[in-house]
Each structure stands twice: as structure tokens, then as C-alpha cells.
Amino acid sequence: MDSHIPMADMAPAFPFQRTCPFHPPPQYAAARAAAPVCPVTLWNGKRAWLVLRHVEVREVLSDDTRFSGAMADPDFPAITPARVTVDKNERAFVGMDNPDHDAYRRLFTREFSVRRMLALKPQISAIAEQLLDEIEAHGPPADLVAMLAVKFPSLVMSALFGSPYEDHEFIIRCAVARHGLTQSVEEAEVKARELAAYVRRLIDTKEARPGDDMVSRIIEEHVRPGKLSRDDFAEIGAMILRAGHDTTTNMIGMGTLLLLQNDAMRRRLAADPALIDGAVEELLRFVSPVQYSPRRVAKEDVVIGGVTIPKGEGVFMPLASANRDERMFDAPDTLDITRDASQHLAFGFGIHQCLGQMLARYELQIVYTAILRRLPNLRLAVPLEEIRFKHDMQIYGVHNLPVAW
Ligand code: HEM
Numbered sequence: 001m002d003s004h005i006p007m008a009d010m011a012p013a014f015p016f017q018r019t020c021p022f023h024p025p026p027q028y029a030a031a032r033a034a035a036p037v038c039p040v041t042l043w044n045g046k047r048a049w050l051v052l053r054h055v056e057v058r059e060v061l062s063d064d065t066r067f068s069g070a071m072a073d074p075d076f077p078a079i080t081p082a083r084v085t086v087d088k089n090e091r092a093f094v095g096m097d098n099p100d101h102d103a104y105r106r107l108f109t110r111e112f113s114v115r116r117m118l119a120l121k122p123q124i125s126a127i128a129e130q131l132l133d134e135i136e137a138h139g140p141p142a143d144l145v146a147m148l149a150v151k152f153p154s155l156v157m158s159a160l161f162g163s164p165y166e167d168h169e170f171i172i173r174c175a176v177a178r179h180g181l182t183q184s185v186e187e188a189e190v191k192a193r194e195l196a197a198y199v200r201r202l203i204d205t206k207e208a209r210p211g212d213d214m215v216s217r218i219i220e221e222h223v224r225p226g227k228l229s230r231d232d233f234a235e236i237g238a239m240i241l242r243a244g245h246d247t248t249t250n251m252i253g254m255g256t257l258l259l260l261q262n263d264a265m266r267r268r269l270a271a272d273p274a275l276i277d278g279a280v281e282e283l284l285r286f287v288s289p290v291q292y293s294p295r296r297v298a299k300e301d302v303v304i305g306g307v308t309i310p311k312g313e314g315v316f317m318p319l320a321s322a323n324r325d326e327r328m329f330d331a332p333d334t335l336d337i338t339r340d341a342s343q344h345l346a347f348g349f350g351i352h353q354c355l356g357q358m359l360a361r362y363e364l365q366i367v368y369t370a371i372l373r374r375l376p377n378l379r380l381a382v383p384l385e386e387i388r389f390k391h392d393m394q395i396y397g398v399h400n401l402p403v404a405w
Contacts, residue, residue, distance in 0.1 A: 011047055014040035014316070015079060015292065021389040022258070023333060024288070024320035028052055032321055036305025040316075048077045048314040049307075052321040054328040054345065056305045060296060060315060061350035064098060067296035067315065069352055071095030077314025079292045079394065080181055082188035089192055091232070092239035094352060101351055104236065107222050108355065111160075111214045117358045120160060124362055127155045128370040136374065140404035141381035144371075149252035149401070152367055157244040160359070161237070162213025163202060168245075171195065175242040179394045192238070199237035203230050214240075244356055247289055248363050250390065250397025255283040255364065256371060257387065257401055258335060260380055265337055270372040279337035280364045285344035286335050288320035289396045294348050319345050320396075375405040 016025035031038040032052040042048050051057050060067055070076065071087035072095065078084040087095065093104040110116065131151055135142050154168035163171065177183055177191035202215055203223070210216035215237065222228040259266040269275050294317050298309045309315060322345045324332040329341070347354035354360070371378065380387075381402040388399040 011039040011041045014042060014048065014050065018389075018391065021387075022261070024318065024324060028318060028321035029324065032325060035307065037307040037309065042077060042314075043080065046077070046314070048316055049304075049309050050321070051304060051315055051317045052325070053305070054322045054325040054343070057317045057319070057322040057345060058349050060304060060317060061294060061348065061352075063302075064351055066299050066302045068097050068299050069095065069101075069294070069296055070097050073297050075297045075312045075314060077295050077297065077316060082180075082183050082185045085185045086178055086188050086192055089189065090239075091196075091235035093236065094239055094243075098351060104228075104232070105351075105355065107218070107228055108236065108240070111217065112355050112358060114358065117362055120156075120359070121362055121366070123159050124156055124366050125370070127152060127159070128367050129374075131155075132370055132374040141402045142404075144256060144401040144403050145249075145253045145398060146400075148367070148371075149249045149256075149397075152252060153245050153248040153363060156248075156359070156363055157241060160214055161241060161244070162206060162211055162215040163199075163241065167198070170198070171241050172245055174198075174238075175246045176393075178242060179246055181392050181394060195238040195241065196234045199241065200230065200234035202237070203233060240356070243354075244359070246395050248360050250289045250395050251284065251287060251360070251364055252367055253398040253401050254287045254289065254396070255280075255368060256378075256403075257380075257398055258283060258286065259368070259372075260378065260403075261384075262335060265335070266372065266378075269337060269368075270376060273369050273373075275337055276365050276369050277361075278339075278341065280361060280368065281341040281344060282335065282337045282339060283364070283368075284346040285323045285329070285341040287396065288318075288323045288344075288346045290319055290346070290348075290394070291396050292316060292318070292394050294319075294352060319348070375403070377405045378403055379405065 016027040018025050036053045036056045038050045038052065039047055040050055051060050071090040076087055078087055093101045131148050135147050150172065155165060158165040174191045174195035177187050203219065206215045207219055218233060223230060223233060269279055296315045298311050298313055298315065300311050302309050326332050328343060347357040381404040390397045390399060
């Protein structure tokens with residue numbers, strides 16, 4: 001072994017803790033300055049590798065010959081014991097390598113096409129306005145997480161996917177059971193199975209009574225012609241539902257809080273809504289809510305940034321580190337909605353790059369603009385110390401955001 005690579009028992013324990021709620025753990029910057037790749041020790045004593053700089057993260061994520069994303073692989077690195085179980089049972093394409101990944105993903109790309117997303121925009125705007133009507137009617141103080149950040153993506157997913165809105169609390173419970181850091185193995189397993197079973201029942205319902213929604217269209221285009229089994233569709237549908245809820249919710253909560261903390265920036269954006277597209281990219285860069293994915297396992301010994309990652313060892317690519325890499329972004333720890341943040345990796349990179357990214361962008365552009373227009377004097381209704389940050393979750397954000405206006 002190269003002399004400059006520490007043994008597993010000398011490698012620091014991962015994950016690291018944040019010391020400031022608005023920034024990633026400080027160990028990322030320190031390690032990034034020292035080397036592009038750094039060894040860590042996981043909860044089970046196994047060694048894994050953190051790839052911390054923008055250029056190497058792209059290198060690993062583009063290389064699906066030497067790095068596998070097969071979650072069922074016993075060497076695939078997991079952040080908690082529950083995650084091992086969840087990964088082992090993942091049947092959707094997020095956990096597959098090629099050629100299977102592309103074969104399945106291709107069946108769903110039209111559902112997330114520019115045309116489909118543009119057609120959905122008026123509905124997304126109407127949902128934002130409706131929720132802000134409810135907030136205005138409720139009056140201050142209101143918890144923006146409960147009243148907006150959670151409900152908004154649920155209503156949008158309901159319109160797109162075809163899941164009845166009444167089921168959104170169940171869907172969120174299933175998503176959160178997977179994204180928590182403290183849940184039991186049993187809880188994670190049960191909730192993963194329950195959500196797939198739910199989508200399987202929804203497929204039966206839509207086969208009998210089709211609507212204008214994703215489930216009905218996929219049945220017609222791919223299930224009936226025999227290109228996709230109902231069970232595979234149930235697993236993929238469950239993954240899409242989970243992915244569509246929690247991530248956007250956290251960007252709404254955390255992004256709004258950041259704008260409230262930066263009053264001049266908030267006023268500037270409110271005065272010039274044309275800045276919104278760039279502002280959303282910068283907020284995505286700055287927050288990078290997906291904390292412990294993407295992950296891969298080395299299929300052979302691979303040298304990355306001069307460091308050998310041995311065959312069978314796991315790799316984490318904390319996107320919050322790549323998105324704060326000073327080699328890519330000037331003053332990366334400064335939030336600046338006027339910078340060009342378009343190279344951020346908050347949606348991942350390579351074959352598993354987020355399928356819902358256009359939807360997420362439209363949702364965020366619409367919802368932040370509506371919040372700033374409808375609640376121009378928005379402010380926190382409690383001291384910052386009373387905001388509970390999601391240190392306990394794999395998707396980072398805030399549990400509560402009491403606001404007044
Ligand atoms: C701000 C919101 C979002 C963020 C930050 C985000 C982030 C990500 C990231 C980092 C990945 C890559 C994971 C990996 O490589 O292991 C991913 C994959 C994925 N995302 Fe998102 N996502 C968001 C919203 C959405 C939405 C709204 C949907 C769908 C409705 C969605 C559907 C998916 C799917 C299906 C994948 C798997 C793609 C594949 O494996 O080919 N995401 N997302």
C-alpha cells in the first residue's frame with residue numbers, strides 16, 4: 001500500500017458533523033485542500049473513500065466501466081445499517097448498472113421531457129398560488145415547511161404521477177423512513193415494501209380507470225405492450241415518488257431561509273424576478289441537499305487524483321464538497337445569486353443524473369418567485385436558534401420554518 005494512505009483504523013469516522021447549519025462539515029474543505037480523495041471509516045468498520053473535488057467527482061461518475069452503482073452489491077457502501085437493507089432491496093434503475101439502467105430509464109424519459117414539464121408549468125403555478133392563499137388566510141405566524149414546502153411538491157407529484165393527494169402523508173412517511181439516519185432496519189424495510197405495494201395497487205386502479213397522468217400513460221405505452229412488468233413499474237414508481245417529494249421540500253425550506261438570512265439578496269430578487277433562474281442554481285449549489293449520495297463501488301483498482309482506490313471498496317461523492325470546491329467556484333462559501341453556478345453538481349452527474357431535475361427547477365423557480373411576490377415582508381417569526389436543521393436526515397434541510405410577514 002502507498003505510504004501516504006492511512007490504514008482503515010486511522011481514517012476518520014464518516015459521516016462528519018456540521019458546525020454551522022449553512023455550511024457542509026468543515027472536514028470537507030480541510031480534506032479537499034490536502035488531497036482529492038480521502039479514506040474514511042464507516043459505522044461497520046469498513047474503509048470507504050471520499051471524492052471531494054469537482055473534477056474527480058465528475059471523473060468517477062462518468063466512469064461506469066470501473067465504478068459500479070449496483071446497490072445490491074454487498075460491497076456497496078452504506079451510511080447506516082438500515083441503508084444496507086434498503087440498498088439490497090432496491091429494484092429500480094437508480095440502483096442498476098448499464099445496460100439495465102438505460103433500458104429502464106428510457107421508458108420514463110418522455111414523462112420528464114421539456115414538453116411535458118412546460119405543459120405542467122401552469123398547474124405548478126396554480127398550486128403555489130393556492131397554497132399561498134391558504135397561508136395568507138391563516139395569517140402570521142405560519143410554518144412555511146408544513147404549509148408550503150411539504151404540500152407543494154406533493155400536489156405537483158399528484159398532478160404528474162396520478163397518486164391521489166390524500167395519500168401524500170403516507171408517501172412522505174415512506175420517503176422519510178428511507179432518508180432518515182436513525183430509523184431501524186425493520187422500519188426502513190417495511191416502508192420500502194409498503195410504498196411499492198401502494199404503487200402496485202395504483203397501477204391496478206389506473207388500468208381499470210385511466211386518467212391524464214404518468215401511471216396511466218406508462219401502462220398504455222409500456223406495460224400493455226409487454227415492455228415493462230407491473231412489478232418493475234411498481235418499484236420504479238415508488239422510487240420516483242420518493243425522489244419527487246423530499247428533495248424539493250428541503251430546497252424550498254432551506255432556500256427560503258437563506259434568502260431570509262440575506263436580506264439585500266432577497267430584496268434584489270424580489271425587485272428583479274428575471275434573476276430567479278440563476279438564483280435557483282446558486283441555491284442548489286449552496287445547499288446541495290443530497291448529503292450521502294452518489295455512491296459507487298470500485299470494480300477494479302482505480303487511481304483517482306493519484307490515490308489508488310482498491311477493488312471492492314466504496315466511494316462517496318459528497319456533492320456539498322464538490323459544489324464548494326474553490327477550484328471551480330470563486331469564494332465558494334459565499335451565497336451569490338448573480339454568479340454563474342450552472343456547473344454545480346447538486347443533481348449528480350453521469351448516467352444516474354437526476355431524472356426530475358427540470359421539474360425540480362421549475363418548481364423552485366415558481367415557488368420562490370411566488371413567495372417573494374405574495375409575502376414581500378417575509379421574515380423569521382422565531383430566533384434562528386429555534387429552527388431545527390435536519391442533521392438526522394440524508395437529505396438536508398429544515399424541519400420547521402415559522403415566518404411572519
Ligand atoms: C431539488 C430537488 C432534487 C435534487 C437536489 C435531486 C438530486 C438528485 C441526485 C443527486 C440524484 C443522483 C443520485 C445518484 O447518482 O446516486 C438524483 C437522481 C434521481 N432523481 Fe432527483 N433530485 C431532485 C428532485 C427530483 C424530482 C422532483 C424527481 C422526480 C419527480 C427526481 C427523480 C430522480 C430520479 C428518478 C433519479 C434516479 C436517476 C437514475 O438513477 O437514472 N428528483 N436526484
